[in-house]
Amino acid sequence: MESFRQVLRQLGFIEGRNLGIELRYARNGLQQLPELAAELVRMKVDVLTTFGDLAPKIIAQTTGTIPIVAISDDIVGAGLVASLSRPEANMTGLTLMSPELSAKRLEVLKEMVPGMLRVAALWDPTTGASQVALTERAARSLDLKLKILEVRRQEDVAGDFRAARDDRADAINVFSSPFLASLFREIIVFSAEYKLPAIYQWKEHVEAGGLVSFGPSLAAMFRQTATIVVKILRGARPADLPVEQPIKFELAVNARTAHALGLAIPPSVLVRADDVME
Structure with missing residues (x-):
């Protein structure tokens, strides 16, 4: 998260000034994910960021309008987006291959x-x-x-x-x-x-x-994700942002x-x- 926050700060989004970050953890197991997704959707956040294949799927079932940026294990194979170049709908992000x-x-x-x-x-x-x-x-x-x-x-x-x-x-x-x-x-x-x-x-x-x-580097994945989040905060649509891949292993x-x-x-x-x- 520090890598994520660092890139946001560098790009002009500073927590407590013009940005709020709501963190949620499924501490009680994967069965808690639908409840956490619904809670964030009710808060009407501007962007939802999540990790893996299951959490993005649950969030996509919860909202079809709020932009979702996923760090996914296999974003196409999991059926989260239509393709890497044209993700469609309200999700984009990174695939970890x-x-x-x-x-x-x-x-x-x-x-x-x-x-x-x-x-x-x-x-x-x-x-x-x-x-x-x-x-x-x-x-x-x-x-x-x-x-x-x-x-x-x-x-x-x-x-x-x-x-x-x-x-x-x-x-x-x-x-x-x-x-x-x-x-x-x-x-x-x-x-x-x-x-x-x-x-x-x-x-x-x-x-x-x-x-x-x-x-890939975990910190690098969060840095890449932060740059995608900033594009969306500045008005880009997830459907227009190709899914990115790691550039180094x-x-x-x-x-x-x-x-x-x-x-x-x-x-x-x-x-x-x-x-x-x-």
């Missing part, structure tokens, strides 16, 4: 874990099936066996790690979703406990003790976690890494 990146993370895992044959993937079903489909295709091309494990509640994480162990998984691919991202502490703890190397979406999870991440590795898992970071990963944390 999560299906393509979830598949790409398998390649990084295979480099990081010598002799890897089996991978378990943690999947939030509210993001749809596109990450599953592309990652299954990538697994076949890499001659890997892939097991998809659903995470619908925080309590599912422990059972999924036991299932991964029982299936003799060599590593974990954490699919992209705001819900799974919110569970990073639990995932990091179980990854260490079961000695299962895991790859994440955000560098912040590697900073917290995760092994490796590959994806980061590879981050935690050397201490690699050592704890008995892994040597391959030179091919070291030379490409944007950040190696000691």
